[in-house]
Amino acid sequence: MVKLTINGREIKAAEGTTILYAARENNIYIPTLCSNEAVAPYGACRLCLVEIKTARGRERLVTSCIYMAEEGLNVQTDTEKIRKIRKMLLELLLARCPDSEVVQDLAKKAGLDKTRFVEQTGNNKCILCANCARTCEEVVGVAAISLAKRGVEREMTTPFSEDFSEACIGCGSCSYSCPTGAISMEDNKGKRVIKWPHNTMEFKLRKCSVCGQYWAPEKQIEYIAQISGTPISDYDACPDCRQ
Amino acid sequence: MAKLKSPGELEALRSSILKKRDPGKPCITVCNGTGCQAYGSKSIVAAFQDEVQKQNLGARVDVKAIGCPGFCERGTLVVIKPKDIFYQRVRVKDVPEILSETIGKGNVINRLLYTDRTTNAKVTKEGEVPFYKRQMRLIIGNNGLIDPTSIDDYLAIGGYTALAKALKMTPEQIIDEVKKSGLRGRGGAGFPAGSKWETTRKAHGEPKYVICNADEGDPGAFMDRSLVEGNPHRVLEGMIIGAYAIGSHEGYIYIRNEYPMAVRHMRIAMEQAEACGLLGENILGSGFSFNIKIKRGGGAFVCGESTALMASLEGRVGEPRAKYIHTSEQGLWGKPSNLNNVETWANVPLIINKGADWYAKIGTKGSKGTKIFALVGNISNTGLVEVPMGTKLREIVFGIGGGIPKGRKFKAVQTGGPSGGMIPESLLDLPVDFDELTRAGSMMGSGGMIVMDDKTCMVDMARYYTTFLEGESCGKCIPCREGLRQMKYILDGITGGRGKEGDIELLEEISAALFDASLCALGSTAPNPVMSTIRHFRNEYEAHIKEKKCPAGVCTFEAVKVK
Numbered sequence: 015m016v017k018l019t020i021n022g023r024e025i026k027a028a029e030g031t032t033i034l035y036a037a038r039e040n041n042i043y044i045p046t047l048c049s050n051e052a053v054a055p056y057g058a059c060r061l062c063l064v065e066i067k068t069a070r071g072r073e074r075l076v077t078s079c080i081y082m083a084e085e086g087l088n089v090q091t092d093t094e095k096i097r098k099i100r101k102m103l104l105e106l107l108l109a110r111c112p113d114s115e116v117v118q119d120l121a122k123k124a125g126l127d128k129t130r131f132v133e134q135t136g137n138n139k140c141i142l143c144a145n146c147a148r149t150c151e152e153v154v155g156v157a158a159i160s161l162a163k164r165g166v167e168r169e170m171t172t173p174f175s176e177d178f179s180e181a182c183i184g185c186g187s188c189s190y191s192c193p194t195g196a197i198s199m200e201d202n203k204g205k206r207v208i209k210w211p212h213n214t215m216e217f218k219l220r221k222c223s224v225c226g227q228y229w230a231p232e233k234q235i236e237y238i239a240q241i242s243g244t245p246i247s248d249y250d251a252c253p254d255c256r257q
Numbered sequence: 258m259a260k261l262k263s264p265g266e267l268e269a270l271r272s273s274i275l276k277k278r279d280p281g282k283p284c285i286t287v288c289n290g291t292g293c294q295a296y297g298s299k300s301i302v303a304a305f306q307d308e309v310q311k312q313n314l315g316a317r318v319d320v321k322a323i324g325c326p327g328f329c330e331r332g333t334l335v336v337i338k339p340k341d342i343f344y345q346r347v348r349v350k351d352v353p354e355i356l357s358e359t360i361g362k363g364n365v366i367n368r369l370l371y372t373d374r375t376t377n378a379k380v381t382k383e384g385e386v387p388f389y390k391r392q393m394r395l396i397i398g399n400n401g402l403i404d405p406t407s408i409d410d411y412l413a414i415g416g417y418t419a420l421a422k423a424l425k426m427t428p429e430q431i432i433d434e435v436k437k438s439g440l441r442g443r444g445g446a447g448f449p450a451g452s453k454w455e456t457t458r459k460a461h462g463e464p465k466y467v468i469c470n471a472d473e474g475d476p477g478a479f480m481d482r483s484l485v486e487g488n489p490h491r492v493l494e495g496m497i498i499g500a501y502a503i504g505s506h507e508g509y510i511y512i513r514n515e516y517p518m519a520v521r522h523m524r525i526a527m528e529q530a531e532a533c534g535l536l537g538e539n540i541l542g543s544g545f546s547f548n549i550k551i552k553r554g555g556g557a558f559v560c561g562e563s564t565a566l567m568a569s570l571e572g573r574v575g576e577p578r579a580k581y582i583h584t585s586e587q588g589l590w591g592k593p594s595n596l597n598n599v600e601t602w603a604n605v606p607l608i609i610n611k612g613a614d615w616y617a618k619i620g621t622k623g624s625k626g627t628k629i630f631a632l633v634g635n636i637s638n639t640g641l642v643e644v645p646m647g648t649k650l651r652e653i654v655f656g657i658g659g660g661i662p663k664g665r666k667f668k669a670v671q672t673g674g675p676s677g678g679m680i681p682e683s684l685l686d687l688p689v690d691f692d693e694l695t696r697a698g699s700m701m702g703s704g705g706m707i708v709m710d711d712k713t714c715m716v717d718m719a720r721y722y723t724t725f726l727e728g729e730s731c732g733k734c735i736p737c738r739e740g741l742r743q744m745k746y747i748l749d750g751i752t753g754g755r756g757k758e759g760d761i762e763l764l765e766e767i768s769a770a771l772f773d774a775s776l777c778a779l780g781s782t783a784p785n786p787v788m789s790t791i792r793h794f795r796n797e798y799e800a801h802i803k804e805k806k807c808p809a810g811v812c813t814f815e816a817v818k819v820k
Contacts, residue, residue: 057579058733060774075773080579095773102770106739130763131743142732161732164557166742168732 018087033078048143053152055079065090105129114139116194139196140211146188158182184217184231222252260534262542264421283318284338290325293332304352324487326401327641343383344369391657394643400487405522408529411490419606423498424543431502437613439625444598445702447691456585458503460593465505468596471512474558475674478705480629481599485519489526495602500547513554558729563596576731577777620646624690635710637662651685665710673702675722676782678789698789714811715794720748722786737780740771754814756802
């Protein structure tokens with residue numbers, strides 16, 4: 015365990031805990047957008063920046079999602095400087111995703127209700143946090159989607175920007191992990207439709223042999239059967255009906 | 258070629274090479290670096306070689322293609338050794354005359370000589386050319402003496418003596434020497450090299466990696482290119498010494514793919530060094546082994562950033578990562594890694610050979626040694642300039658650089674590439690020193706030095722750099738990606754006659770966020786061109802915004818009503 019101070023409060027954290035998690039464990043709020051417990055920290059949105067002073071007296075601004083709690087660390091999460099930075103970051107993000115309610119909400123919390131910057135049109139809600147791609151690679155393991163291109167051209171897309179991704183199993187983890195709802199998923203009439211910023215994919219759902227409900231995409235089940243080495247017949251019944 | 262198994266064998270080889278050479282025999286050295294190749298140097302080399310063969314002059318004169326010695330303004334450069342007769346602006350049609358007059362009769366061809374602009378007198382010897390004379394060419398100077406594809410040439414000028422000497426020292430002694438020398442990284446950040454080596458050596462984890470950053474991406478910078486093209490062995494020697502000191506057995510040289518000659522010459526150098534036992538297994542019979550692989554960049558400025566470079570080496574997308582844990586502790590594949598710039602490595606043999614005390618006498622208190630600058634832009638003497646740290650910018654621009662051509666006036670000099678700032682006339686007495694330049698709102702950077710005359714619009718320059726950085730940003734973090742996007746819009750607007758009151762303040766606000774919140778140094782230094790031009794040339798911004806006028810006469814505005 016290490017002892018550190020956050021906003022004047024002395025707290026204890028286990029070794030290997032990030033400042034962000036240590037703060038959350040103690041009900042101290044630090045805004046985030048690209049942070050996701052299921053995947054490795056990314057440090058892209060910069061909203062979780064905090065001012066720190068190490069035990070040796072070194073002062074700097076760090077992303078709390080990556081920086082590990084250490085003995086004698088002094089953390090400030092809500093200084094004048096941090097508030098200014100967060101406001102600017104959100105103002106820039108508002109220009110990128112003017113239609114995103116999540117961004118509007120965070121901006122309002124920071125005291126911002128409009129942006130002075132040139133707004134991107136037709137960009138919908140993708141904030142390029144890469145939660146989708148990281149989840150698909152690190153958790154699901156198929157890396158069906160990725161962030162491609164560099165700088166302002168950067169976008170979430172499929173291999174070679176084709177209409178579909180062969181590796182996609184339709185599990186929808188990307189949709190679950192997206193913080194702004196830029197990826198939507200809908201199951202209807204035996205089909206799952208996943209809508210990404212630039213394309214849409216449809217997946218045939220498997221019907222439970224017992225209750226007749228559609229419960230998961232065929233492709234996802236095939237993938238699970240394959241990586242677990244179990245026969246596909248094990249998945250004839252949905253989880254509710256299985257003995 | 259049998260592998261050398263001891264420093265003694267190395268010296269024996271060196272002696273045998275020197276014995277076969279007649280220092281008195283004339284040698285026509287022709288610069289065949291990338292710059293002079295644009296002037297047609299390849300055909301000049303071929304013409305000399307052809308003619309020498311045809312006229313059976315092989316016994317009387319040698320022809321050697323060398324790397325870039327630095328006076329690029331005057332290419333193609335031809336220097337006739339051993340008299341050091343300096344011919345400039347040589348063309349293919351001059352070849353027969355040089356052979357018949359200078360080699361055949363010992364006559365100097367006046368029209369090919371350099372004219373000293375201050376005295377109007379002709380200069381005969383290379384060493385007397387003011388451009389060279391005012392420099393301290395400890396590193397780049399060797400480019401004029403060797404064919405970069407010949408290890409024999411490198412050995413003939415004392416190459417690999419530092420390596421032999423280092424292998425007799427302990428790694429700790431070498432690190433001490435480098436620390437004492439005060440060598441700071443030449444890639445831009447100026448971090449003390451010796452300390453970095455020591456941290457990497459002490460770090461836990463095997464294997465340890467040694468990396469050479471040859472991704473040189475600053476527009477206008479070509480120091481590293483000339484070093485790798487013109488003297489690859491020197492860079493290798495530095496790396497091998499470093500690897501031995503750090504305890505690394507695997508190295509990488511990351512060269513940008515846009516430097517094919519550099520890649521080719523480094524490959525040849527590595528093959529030759531390996532064949533001689535100076536690289537690879539059991540170097541000089543010492544028991545120390547070190548292998549290097551060349552990896553080429555894919556075309557991204559951001560891959561010059563050390564963590565992005567390492568991501569690229571690992572086969573991942575070139576994106577930087579937060580540097581809360583130093584690469585000396587966890588770098589390439591999570592292992593302790595030491596990354597240094599080409600010029601930093603090239604300084605190492607010098608420090609080992611001459612000693613840290615000798616080296617530390619050159620330069621200033623905080624910045625030791627020399628620095629090579631690529632002096633380009635609106636300057637009379639475009640080329641590579643190597644000076645001791647502490648030299649005033651004024652001396653580089655007006656002394657060595659020969660001032661501004663076409664009768665124009667000096668306006669600003671930009672150091673540090675897109676991460677640097679513009680320095681106006683009033684600050685020209687600043688010395689080139691890591692800390693002094695940073696204090697003035699610029700930075701040393703990797704060595705690019707772009708001179709601008711009074712026909713340059715400073716707002717347009719800020720726009721240029723911002724556009725460059727917007728295109729090169731990896732796009733991962735919000736402040737850099739979105740901040741540069743918005744800054745570009747504003748600057749496009751100002752230079753297009755659509756500037757508004759408050760634009761300058763908005764640029765300053767966005768800059769503050771980039772400075773504090775960016776993930777890497779590309780983002781955090783991106784505001785420098787904009788902020789330094791606002792600081793020193795605010796009146797130009799205001800003229801564009803309030804009067805829709807471009808004082809330098811560069812920006813063409815859409816038809817706007819002027820008050």
